Amino acid sequence: MDARPPRGVLYPDEHAPRVETSGRAPDPPSPFVELYWHVRWRVGAPYDSKVLSYPNVHLVFEEPAPLVYGPVRGLFVRRLEGEGQVLGVKFRPGAFRSFTTGPVAELADRRVPAETFLGPGVAEAGRAVLAAASLQEMIAAAERFLLPLLPAAPDPAAVEAAGMVDRLMADPGLLRVDQAAREFGVSVRTLQRLFADHVGTSPKWVLRRARLHEAASRADSGAPVDWARLATDLGYADQSHLTRDFTATVGVPPAAYSRS
Structure with missing residues:
Protein backbone atom coordinates (compact mmCIF):
# COMPACT_ATOMS: atom_id res chain seq x y z
CA MET A 1 0.00 0.00 0.00
CA ASP A 2 2.26 2.76 -1.22
CA ALA A 3 0.37 4.62 -3.96
CA ARG A 4 -0.04 8.29 -3.13
CA PRO A 5 -3.62 9.04 -2.04
CA PRO A 6 -5.79 11.49 -4.00
CA ARG A 7 -5.97 15.24 -3.44
CA GLY A 8 -7.85 16.10 -0.27
CA VAL A 9 -6.46 13.24 1.82
CA LEU A 10 -4.38 14.79 4.60
CA TYR A 11 -1.04 13.49 5.83
CA PRO A 12 -0.53 11.42 2.66
CA ASP A 13 2.83 10.01 3.75
CA GLU A 14 1.19 8.51 6.84
CA HIS A 15 -1.86 7.41 4.89
CA ALA A 16 -0.20 5.59 1.97
CA PRO A 17 1.47 2.70 3.87
CA ARG A 18 -1.79 1.88 5.66
CA VAL A 19 -4.54 2.59 3.14
CA GLU A 20 -4.85 1.64 -0.52
CA THR A 21 -7.05 4.00 -2.53
CA SER A 22 -8.17 3.70 -6.13
CA GLY A 23 -10.87 5.13 -8.32
CA ARG A 24 -12.51 4.59 -11.67
CA ALA A 25 -14.80 6.85 -13.65
CA PRO A 26 -18.00 5.34 -15.07
CA ASP A 27 -17.66 3.89 -18.55
CA PRO A 28 -19.45 5.30 -20.47
CA PRO A 29 -19.41 8.64 -18.63
CA SER A 30 -22.47 9.31 -16.48
CA PRO A 31 -24.29 12.59 -15.83
CA PHE A 32 -25.06 11.27 -12.34
CA VAL A 33 -21.93 9.46 -11.09
CA GLU A 34 -18.54 11.16 -11.09
CA LEU A 35 -16.41 8.35 -9.69
CA TYR A 36 -16.38 4.92 -8.14
CA TRP A 37 -13.75 4.84 -5.41
CA HIS A 38 -12.34 1.95 -3.44
CA VAL A 39 -10.51 2.02 -0.11
CA ARG A 40 -8.82 -1.00 1.45
CA TRP A 41 -6.89 -0.83 4.70
CA ARG A 42 -4.75 -2.97 6.95
CA VAL A 43 -3.64 -1.36 10.19
CA GLY A 44 -2.10 -2.69 13.38
CA ALA A 45 -3.28 0.11 15.62
CA PRO A 46 -6.41 2.25 15.03
CA TYR A 47 -5.70 4.95 12.46
CA ASP A 48 -7.70 8.12 11.81
CA SER A 49 -7.92 8.88 8.10
CA LYS A 50 -8.54 12.62 7.58
CA VAL A 51 -9.95 14.15 4.41
CA LEU A 52 -10.81 17.61 3.14
CA SER A 53 -13.84 16.42 1.24
CA TYR A 54 -15.45 17.78 -1.90
CA PRO A 55 -19.03 19.11 -2.34
CA ASN A 56 -20.46 15.72 -3.25
CA VAL A 57 -22.88 13.16 -1.87
CA HIS A 58 -21.52 9.61 -1.61
CA LEU A 59 -23.19 6.21 -1.46
CA VAL A 60 -20.80 3.95 0.45
CA PHE A 61 -21.08 0.17 0.44
CA GLU A 62 -19.61 -0.80 3.80
CA GLU A 63 -20.17 -2.97 6.86
CA PRO A 64 -22.59 -3.35 8.53
CA ALA A 65 -24.84 -1.57 6.00
CA PRO A 66 -24.55 0.92 3.13
CA LEU A 67 -24.72 4.59 4.06
CA VAL A 68 -25.30 7.86 2.24
CA TYR A 69 -22.83 10.56 3.25
CA GLY A 70 -23.82 14.16 2.72
CA PRO A 71 -21.22 16.85 2.03
CA VAL A 72 -18.88 17.22 5.01
CA ARG A 73 -18.26 20.89 5.67
CA GLY A 74 -15.60 20.37 8.32
CA LEU A 75 -12.88 17.73 8.38
CA PHE A 76 -13.98 14.20 7.52
CA VAL A 77 -12.41 11.72 9.93
CA ARG A 78 -12.80 7.95 9.62
CA ARG A 79 -11.24 5.64 12.20
CA LEU A 80 -9.83 2.51 10.57
CA GLU A 81 -9.20 -0.66 12.55
CA GLY A 82 -7.88 -4.06 11.53
CA GLU A 83 -8.60 -4.90 7.89
CA GLY A 84 -11.47 -3.81 5.71
CA GLN A 85 -12.67 -2.22 2.52
CA VAL A 86 -15.44 -0.01 1.18
CA LEU A 87 -16.67 0.95 -2.26
CA GLY A 88 -17.99 4.47 -2.70
CA VAL A 89 -20.16 6.02 -5.38
CA LYS A 90 -19.33 9.71 -5.71
CA PHE A 91 -22.34 11.48 -7.22
CA ARG A 92 -21.81 14.57 -9.31
CA PRO A 93 -22.70 17.78 -7.44
CA GLY A 94 -26.46 18.16 -7.61
CA ALA A 95 -27.12 14.67 -8.95
CA PHE A 96 -28.36 13.13 -5.70
CA ARG A 97 -31.20 15.66 -5.51
CA SER A 98 -33.41 13.28 -7.50
CA PHE A 99 -33.35 10.83 -4.55
CA THR A 100 -34.28 13.35 -1.85
CA THR A 101 -37.58 14.94 -0.87
CA GLY A 102 -35.94 18.15 0.32
CA PRO A 103 -32.83 20.25 -0.27
CA VAL A 104 -29.51 18.43 -0.30
CA ALA A 105 -28.41 20.93 2.36
CA GLU A 106 -30.43 18.80 4.79
CA LEU A 107 -27.84 16.04 4.25
CA ALA A 108 -24.82 18.20 5.07
CA ASP A 109 -22.57 16.61 7.71
CA ARG A 110 -24.88 13.59 8.02
CA ARG A 111 -24.56 9.85 7.46
CA VAL A 112 -27.92 8.27 6.66
CA PRO A 113 -28.83 4.60 6.05
CA ALA A 114 -28.87 4.20 2.28
CA GLU A 115 -32.18 2.36 2.33
CA THR A 116 -33.81 5.67 3.34
CA PHE A 117 -33.26 6.90 -0.21
CA LEU A 118 -32.65 3.74 -2.25
CA GLY A 119 -34.94 1.16 -0.68
CA PRO A 120 -34.25 -2.11 1.17
CA GLY A 121 -32.61 -3.69 -1.88
CA VAL A 122 -29.47 -1.67 -1.21
CA ALA A 123 -28.52 -4.02 1.65
CA GLU A 124 -28.40 -7.05 -0.64
CA ALA A 125 -26.52 -5.00 -3.23
CA GLY A 126 -24.01 -4.04 -0.57
CA ARG A 127 -23.34 -7.67 0.28
CA ALA A 128 -22.77 -8.46 -3.39
CA VAL A 129 -20.43 -5.50 -3.81
CA LEU A 130 -18.24 -6.39 -0.82
CA ALA A 131 -18.12 -10.08 -1.77
CA ALA A 132 -16.86 -9.33 -5.29
CA ALA A 133 -13.35 -10.49 -6.14
CA SER A 134 -12.07 -7.39 -7.95
CA LEU A 135 -12.73 -3.68 -8.26
CA GLN A 136 -14.26 -4.22 -11.68
CA GLU A 137 -16.69 -6.78 -10.27
CA MET A 138 -17.51 -4.52 -7.31
CA ILE A 139 -18.40 -1.68 -9.65
CA ALA A 140 -20.46 -4.01 -11.82
CA ALA A 141 -22.45 -5.16 -8.77
CA ALA A 142 -23.00 -1.55 -7.69
CA GLU A 143 -24.17 -0.56 -11.16
CA ARG A 144 -26.60 -3.48 -11.43
CA PHE A 145 -28.36 -2.06 -8.42
CA LEU A 146 -27.97 1.67 -9.01
CA LEU A 147 -28.42 2.23 -12.73
CA PRO A 148 -32.10 1.13 -12.86
CA LEU A 149 -32.86 3.68 -10.11
CA LEU A 150 -31.39 6.66 -11.93
CA PRO A 151 -33.68 9.08 -13.78
CA ALA A 152 -33.89 8.79 -17.56
CA ALA A 153 -32.27 12.23 -17.86
CA PRO A 154 -30.54 14.57 -15.40
CA ASP A 155 -32.31 17.57 -13.93
Missing part, protein backbone atom coordinates in the same frame (compact mmCIF):
# COMPACT_ATOMS: atom_id res chain seq x y z
CA PRO A 156 -31.14 20.69 -15.85
CA ALA A 157 -30.73 22.54 -12.55
CA ALA A 158 -28.44 19.77 -11.28
CA VAL A 159 -26.35 19.97 -14.45
CA GLU A 160 -26.09 23.74 -14.02
CA ALA A 161 -25.07 23.35 -10.38
CA ALA A 162 -22.41 20.76 -11.25
CA GLY A 163 -20.90 23.06 -13.85
CA MET A 164 -20.78 25.91 -11.38
CA VAL A 165 -19.10 23.75 -8.73
CA ASP A 166 -16.50 22.58 -11.24
CA ARG A 167 -15.76 26.17 -12.15
CA LEU A 168 -15.50 27.34 -8.54
CA MET A 169 -13.18 24.46 -7.63
CA ALA A 170 -10.91 24.95 -10.63
CA ASP A 171 -10.76 28.68 -11.34
CA PRO A 172 -8.34 30.54 -9.04
CA GLY A 173 -9.62 33.83 -10.42
CA LEU A 174 -13.00 33.38 -8.75
CA LEU A 175 -12.53 34.49 -5.17
CA ARG A 176 -15.89 35.85 -3.98
CA VAL A 177 -19.50 34.78 -4.22
CA ASP A 178 -20.65 38.05 -5.77
CA GLN A 179 -17.92 37.75 -8.40
CA ALA A 180 -19.00 34.17 -9.17
CA ALA A 181 -22.65 35.19 -9.42
CA ARG A 182 -21.79 37.85 -11.98
CA GLU A 183 -19.72 35.34 -13.93
CA PHE A 184 -22.64 32.90 -13.99
CA GLY A 185 -25.19 35.60 -14.83
CA VAL A 186 -27.36 35.08 -11.74
CA SER A 187 -27.99 36.94 -8.51
CA VAL A 188 -26.14 36.00 -5.34
CA ARG A 189 -29.40 34.84 -3.79
CA THR A 190 -30.21 32.64 -6.80
CA LEU A 191 -26.77 31.07 -6.62
CA GLN A 192 -27.13 30.42 -2.91
CA ARG A 193 -30.57 28.81 -3.34
CA LEU A 194 -29.35 26.60 -6.19
CA PHE A 195 -26.46 25.36 -4.09
CA ALA A 196 -28.56 24.75 -0.99
CA ASP A 197 -31.11 22.78 -2.98
CA HIS A 198 -28.81 20.72 -5.20
CA VAL A 199 -25.24 20.78 -3.86
CA GLY A 200 -25.76 20.84 -0.11
CA THR A 201 -23.18 23.51 0.66
CA SER A 202 -22.98 27.24 0.06
CA PRO A 203 -20.98 28.67 -2.85
CA LYS A 204 -18.82 30.45 -0.27
CA TRP A 205 -17.94 27.08 1.25
CA VAL A 206 -16.96 25.69 -2.17
CA LEU A 207 -14.64 28.64 -2.79
CA ARG A 208 -13.12 28.23 0.66
CA ARG A 209 -12.66 24.48 0.28
CA ALA A 210 -10.90 24.93 -3.07
CA ARG A 211 -8.41 27.26 -1.39
CA LEU A 212 -7.80 24.83 1.47
CA HIS A 213 -7.21 21.99 -1.00
CA GLU A 214 -4.56 24.08 -2.72
CA ALA A 215 -2.91 25.07 0.55
CA ALA A 216 -2.77 21.45 1.74
CA SER A 217 -1.48 20.28 -1.63
CA ARG A 218 1.34 22.81 -1.50
CA ALA A 219 2.20 21.75 2.04
CA ASP A 220 2.22 18.07 1.01
CA SER A 221 4.50 18.70 -1.98
CA GLY A 222 7.63 18.72 0.17
CA ALA A 223 8.83 21.95 -1.41
CA PRO A 224 9.28 25.14 0.65
CA VAL A 225 6.12 27.25 0.71
CA ASP A 226 6.01 31.03 0.82
CA TRP A 227 2.82 31.21 2.87
CA ALA A 228 2.45 34.96 2.56
CA ARG A 229 2.67 34.74 -1.23
CA LEU A 230 0.30 31.77 -1.34
CA ALA A 231 -2.22 33.64 0.82
CA THR A 232 -2.20 36.47 -1.70
CA ASP A 233 -2.49 34.09 -4.65
CA LEU A 234 -5.51 32.41 -3.04
CA GLY A 235 -7.30 35.68 -2.38
CA TYR A 236 -6.79 35.90 1.38
CA ALA A 237 -6.39 39.31 2.97
CA ASP A 238 -3.05 38.25 4.44
CA GLN A 239 -1.14 35.23 5.74
CA SER A 240 -2.88 35.32 9.12
CA HIS A 241 -6.24 34.98 7.37
CA LEU A 242 -5.04 31.85 5.56
CA THR A 243 -3.61 30.51 8.82
CA ARG A 244 -6.90 31.01 10.68
CA ASP A 245 -8.93 29.41 7.91
CA PHE A 246 -6.63 26.39 7.60
CA THR A 247 -6.35 25.90 11.36
CA ALA A 248 -10.11 26.11 11.89
CA THR A 249 -10.65 23.13 9.57
CA VAL A 250 -7.49 21.03 9.72
CA GLY A 251 -6.71 21.65 13.38
CA VAL A 252 -3.14 22.92 12.97
CA PRO A 253 -1.61 25.92 11.15
CA PRO A 254 -0.44 25.26 7.58
CA ALA A 255 3.26 25.68 8.42
CA ALA A 256 2.96 23.13 11.25
CA TYR A 257 1.01 20.78 8.99
CA SER A 258 3.75 20.94 6.34
CA ARG A 259 6.36 19.88 8.94
CA SER A 260 4.34 16.92 10.21
Whole structure:
Protein backbone atom coordinates (compact mmCIF):
# COMPACT_ATOMS: atom_id res chain seq x y z
CA MET A 1 0.00 0.00 0.00
CA ASP A 2 2.26 2.76 -1.22
CA ALA A 3 0.37 4.62 -3.96
CA ARG A 4 -0.04 8.29 -3.13
CA PRO A 5 -3.62 9.04 -2.04
CA PRO A 6 -5.79 11.49 -4.00
CA ARG A 7 -5.97 15.24 -3.44
CA GLY A 8 -7.85 16.10 -0.27
CA VAL A 9 -6.46 13.24 1.82
CA LEU A 10 -4.38 14.79 4.60
CA TYR A 11 -1.04 13.49 5.83
CA PRO A 12 -0.53 11.42 2.66
CA ASP A 13 2.83 10.01 3.75
CA GLU A 14 1.19 8.51 6.84
CA HIS A 15 -1.86 7.41 4.89
CA ALA A 16 -0.20 5.59 1.97
CA PRO A 17 1.47 2.70 3.87
CA ARG A 18 -1.79 1.88 5.66
CA VAL A 19 -4.54 2.59 3.14
CA GLU A 20 -4.85 1.64 -0.52
CA THR A 21 -7.05 4.00 -2.53
CA SER A 22 -8.17 3.70 -6.13
CA GLY A 23 -10.87 5.13 -8.32
CA ARG A 24 -12.51 4.59 -11.67
CA ALA A 25 -14.80 6.85 -13.65
CA PRO A 26 -18.00 5.34 -15.07
CA ASP A 27 -17.66 3.89 -18.55
CA PRO A 28 -19.45 5.30 -20.47
CA PRO A 29 -19.41 8.64 -18.63
CA SER A 30 -22.47 9.31 -16.48
CA PRO A 31 -24.29 12.59 -15.83
CA PHE A 32 -25.06 11.27 -12.34
CA VAL A 33 -21.93 9.46 -11.09
CA GLU A 34 -18.54 11.16 -11.09
CA LEU A 35 -16.41 8.35 -9.69
CA TYR A 36 -16.38 4.92 -8.14
CA TRP A 37 -13.75 4.84 -5.41
CA HIS A 38 -12.34 1.95 -3.44
CA VAL A 39 -10.51 2.02 -0.11
CA ARG A 40 -8.82 -1.00 1.45
CA TRP A 41 -6.89 -0.83 4.70
CA ARG A 42 -4.75 -2.97 6.95
CA VAL A 43 -3.64 -1.36 10.19
CA GLY A 44 -2.10 -2.69 13.38
CA ALA A 45 -3.28 0.11 15.62
CA PRO A 46 -6.41 2.25 15.03
CA TYR A 47 -5.70 4.95 12.46
CA ASP A 48 -7.70 8.12 11.81
CA SER A 49 -7.92 8.88 8.10
CA LYS A 50 -8.54 12.62 7.58
CA VAL A 51 -9.95 14.15 4.41
CA LEU A 52 -10.81 17.61 3.14
CA SER A 53 -13.84 16.42 1.24
CA TYR A 54 -15.45 17.78 -1.90
CA PRO A 55 -19.03 19.11 -2.34
CA ASN A 56 -20.46 15.72 -3.25
CA VAL A 57 -22.88 13.16 -1.87
CA HIS A 58 -21.52 9.61 -1.61
CA LEU A 59 -23.19 6.21 -1.46
CA VAL A 60 -20.80 3.95 0.45
CA PHE A 61 -21.08 0.17 0.44
CA GLU A 62 -19.61 -0.80 3.80
CA GLU A 63 -20.17 -2.97 6.86
CA PRO A 64 -22.59 -3.35 8.53
CA ALA A 65 -24.84 -1.57 6.00
CA PRO A 66 -24.55 0.92 3.13
CA LEU A 67 -24.72 4.59 4.06
CA VAL A 68 -25.30 7.86 2.24
CA TYR A 69 -22.83 10.56 3.25
CA GLY A 70 -23.82 14.16 2.72
CA PRO A 71 -21.22 16.85 2.03
CA VAL A 72 -18.88 17.22 5.01
CA ARG A 73 -18.26 20.89 5.67
CA GLY A 74 -15.60 20.37 8.32
CA LEU A 75 -12.88 17.73 8.38
CA PHE A 76 -13.98 14.20 7.52
CA VAL A 77 -12.41 11.72 9.93
CA ARG A 78 -12.80 7.95 9.62
CA ARG A 79 -11.24 5.64 12.20
CA LEU A 80 -9.83 2.51 10.57
CA GLU A 81 -9.20 -0.66 12.55
CA GLY A 82 -7.88 -4.06 11.53
CA GLU A 83 -8.60 -4.90 7.89
CA GLY A 84 -11.47 -3.81 5.71
CA GLN A 85 -12.67 -2.22 2.52
CA VAL A 86 -15.44 -0.01 1.18
CA LEU A 87 -16.67 0.95 -2.26
CA GLY A 88 -17.99 4.47 -2.70
CA VAL A 89 -20.16 6.02 -5.38
CA LYS A 90 -19.33 9.71 -5.71
CA PHE A 91 -22.34 11.48 -7.22
CA ARG A 92 -21.81 14.57 -9.31
CA PRO A 93 -22.70 17.78 -7.44
CA GLY A 94 -26.46 18.16 -7.61
CA ALA A 95 -27.12 14.67 -8.95
CA PHE A 96 -28.36 13.13 -5.70
CA ARG A 97 -31.20 15.66 -5.51
CA SER A 98 -33.41 13.28 -7.50
CA PHE A 99 -33.35 10.83 -4.55
CA THR A 100 -34.28 13.35 -1.85
CA THR A 101 -37.58 14.94 -0.87
CA GLY A 102 -35.94 18.15 0.32
CA PRO A 103 -32.83 20.25 -0.27
CA VAL A 104 -29.51 18.43 -0.30
CA ALA A 105 -28.41 20.93 2.36
CA GLU A 106 -30.43 18.80 4.79
CA LEU A 107 -27.84 16.04 4.25
CA ALA A 108 -24.82 18.20 5.07
CA ASP A 109 -22.57 16.61 7.71
CA ARG A 110 -24.88 13.59 8.02
CA ARG A 111 -24.56 9.85 7.46
CA VAL A 112 -27.92 8.27 6.66
CA PRO A 113 -28.83 4.60 6.05
CA ALA A 114 -28.87 4.20 2.28
CA GLU A 115 -32.18 2.36 2.33
CA THR A 116 -33.81 5.67 3.34
CA PHE A 117 -33.26 6.90 -0.21
CA LEU A 118 -32.65 3.74 -2.25
CA GLY A 119 -34.94 1.16 -0.68
CA PRO A 120 -34.25 -2.11 1.17
CA GLY A 121 -32.61 -3.69 -1.88
CA VAL A 122 -29.47 -1.67 -1.21
CA ALA A 123 -28.52 -4.02 1.65
CA GLU A 124 -28.40 -7.05 -0.64
CA ALA A 125 -26.52 -5.00 -3.23
CA GLY A 126 -24.01 -4.04 -0.57
CA ARG A 127 -23.34 -7.67 0.28
CA ALA A 128 -22.77 -8.46 -3.39
CA VAL A 129 -20.43 -5.50 -3.81
CA LEU A 130 -18.24 -6.39 -0.82
CA ALA A 131 -18.12 -10.08 -1.77
CA ALA A 132 -16.86 -9.33 -5.29
CA ALA A 133 -13.35 -10.49 -6.14
CA SER A 134 -12.07 -7.39 -7.95
CA LEU A 135 -12.73 -3.68 -8.26
CA GLN A 136 -14.26 -4.22 -11.68
CA GLU A 137 -16.69 -6.78 -10.27
CA MET A 138 -17.51 -4.52 -7.31
CA ILE A 139 -18.40 -1.68 -9.65
CA ALA A 140 -20.46 -4.01 -11.82
CA ALA A 141 -22.45 -5.16 -8.77
CA ALA A 142 -23.00 -1.55 -7.69
CA GLU A 143 -24.17 -0.56 -11.16
CA ARG A 144 -26.60 -3.48 -11.43
CA PHE A 145 -28.36 -2.06 -8.42
CA LEU A 146 -27.97 1.67 -9.01
CA LEU A 147 -28.42 2.23 -12.73
CA PRO A 148 -32.10 1.13 -12.86
CA LEU A 149 -32.86 3.68 -10.11
CA LEU A 150 -31.39 6.66 -11.93
CA PRO A 151 -33.68 9.08 -13.78
CA ALA A 152 -33.89 8.79 -17.56
CA ALA A 153 -32.27 12.23 -17.86
CA PRO A 154 -30.54 14.57 -15.40
CA ASP A 155 -32.31 17.57 -13.93
CA PRO A 156 -31.14 20.69 -15.85
CA ALA A 157 -30.73 22.54 -12.55
CA ALA A 158 -28.44 19.77 -11.28
CA VAL A 159 -26.35 19.97 -14.45
CA GLU A 160 -26.09 23.74 -14.02
CA ALA A 161 -25.07 23.35 -10.38
CA ALA A 162 -22.41 20.76 -11.25
CA GLY A 163 -20.90 23.06 -13.85
CA MET A 164 -20.78 25.91 -11.38
CA VAL A 165 -19.10 23.75 -8.73
CA ASP A 166 -16.50 22.58 -11.24
CA ARG A 167 -15.76 26.17 -12.15
CA LEU A 168 -15.50 27.34 -8.54
CA MET A 169 -13.18 24.46 -7.63
CA ALA A 170 -10.91 24.95 -10.63
CA ASP A 171 -10.76 28.68 -11.34
CA PRO A 172 -8.34 30.54 -9.04
CA GLY A 173 -9.62 33.83 -10.42
CA LEU A 174 -13.00 33.38 -8.75
CA LEU A 175 -12.53 34.49 -5.17
CA ARG A 176 -15.89 35.85 -3.98
CA VAL A 177 -19.50 34.78 -4.22
CA ASP A 178 -20.65 38.05 -5.77
CA GLN A 179 -17.92 37.75 -8.40
CA ALA A 180 -19.00 34.17 -9.17
CA ALA A 181 -22.65 35.19 -9.42
CA ARG A 182 -21.79 37.85 -11.98
CA GLU A 183 -19.72 35.34 -13.93
CA PHE A 184 -22.64 32.90 -13.99
CA GLY A 185 -25.19 35.60 -14.83
CA VAL A 186 -27.36 35.08 -11.74
CA SER A 187 -27.99 36.94 -8.51
CA VAL A 188 -26.14 36.00 -5.34
CA ARG A 189 -29.40 34.84 -3.79
CA THR A 190 -30.21 32.64 -6.80
CA LEU A 191 -26.77 31.07 -6.62
CA GLN A 192 -27.13 30.42 -2.91
CA ARG A 193 -30.57 28.81 -3.34
CA LEU A 194 -29.35 26.60 -6.19
CA PHE A 195 -26.46 25.36 -4.09
CA ALA A 196 -28.56 24.75 -0.99
CA ASP A 197 -31.11 22.78 -2.98
CA HIS A 198 -28.81 20.72 -5.20
CA VAL A 199 -25.24 20.78 -3.86
CA GLY A 200 -25.76 20.84 -0.11
CA THR A 201 -23.18 23.51 0.66
CA SER A 202 -22.98 27.24 0.06
CA PRO A 203 -20.98 28.67 -2.85
CA LYS A 204 -18.82 30.45 -0.27
CA TRP A 205 -17.94 27.08 1.25
CA VAL A 206 -16.96 25.69 -2.17
CA LEU A 207 -14.64 28.64 -2.79
CA ARG A 208 -13.12 28.23 0.66
CA ARG A 209 -12.66 24.48 0.28
CA ALA A 210 -10.90 24.93 -3.07
CA ARG A 211 -8.41 27.26 -1.39
CA LEU A 212 -7.80 24.83 1.47
CA HIS A 213 -7.21 21.99 -1.00
CA GLU A 214 -4.56 24.08 -2.72
CA ALA A 215 -2.91 25.07 0.55
CA ALA A 216 -2.77 21.45 1.74
CA SER A 217 -1.48 20.28 -1.63
CA ARG A 218 1.34 22.81 -1.50
CA ALA A 219 2.20 21.75 2.04
CA ASP A 220 2.22 18.07 1.01
CA SER A 221 4.50 18.70 -1.98
CA GLY A 222 7.63 18.72 0.17
CA ALA A 223 8.83 21.95 -1.41
CA PRO A 224 9.28 25.14 0.65
CA VAL A 225 6.12 27.25 0.71
CA ASP A 226 6.01 31.03 0.82
CA TRP A 227 2.82 31.21 2.87
CA ALA A 228 2.45 34.96 2.56
CA ARG A 229 2.67 34.74 -1.23
CA LEU A 230 0.30 31.77 -1.34
CA ALA A 231 -2.22 33.64 0.82
CA THR A 232 -2.20 36.47 -1.70
CA ASP A 233 -2.49 34.09 -4.65
CA LEU A 234 -5.51 32.41 -3.04
CA GLY A 235 -7.30 35.68 -2.38
CA TYR A 236 -6.79 35.90 1.38
CA ALA A 237 -6.39 39.31 2.97
CA ASP A 238 -3.05 38.25 4.44
CA GLN A 239 -1.14 35.23 5.74
CA SER A 240 -2.88 35.32 9.12
CA HIS A 241 -6.24 34.98 7.37
CA LEU A 242 -5.04 31.85 5.56
CA THR A 243 -3.61 30.51 8.82
CA ARG A 244 -6.90 31.01 10.68
CA ASP A 245 -8.93 29.41 7.91
CA PHE A 246 -6.63 26.39 7.60
CA THR A 247 -6.35 25.90 11.36
CA ALA A 248 -10.11 26.11 11.89
CA THR A 249 -10.65 23.13 9.57
CA VAL A 250 -7.49 21.03 9.72
CA GLY A 251 -6.71 21.65 13.38
CA VAL A 252 -3.14 22.92 12.97
CA PRO A 253 -1.61 25.92 11.15
CA PRO A 254 -0.44 25.26 7.58
CA ALA A 255 3.26 25.68 8.42
CA ALA A 256 2.96 23.13 11.25
CA TYR A 257 1.01 20.78 8.99
CA SER A 258 3.75 20.94 6.34
CA ARG A 259 6.36 19.88 8.94
CA SER A 260 4.34 16.92 10.21
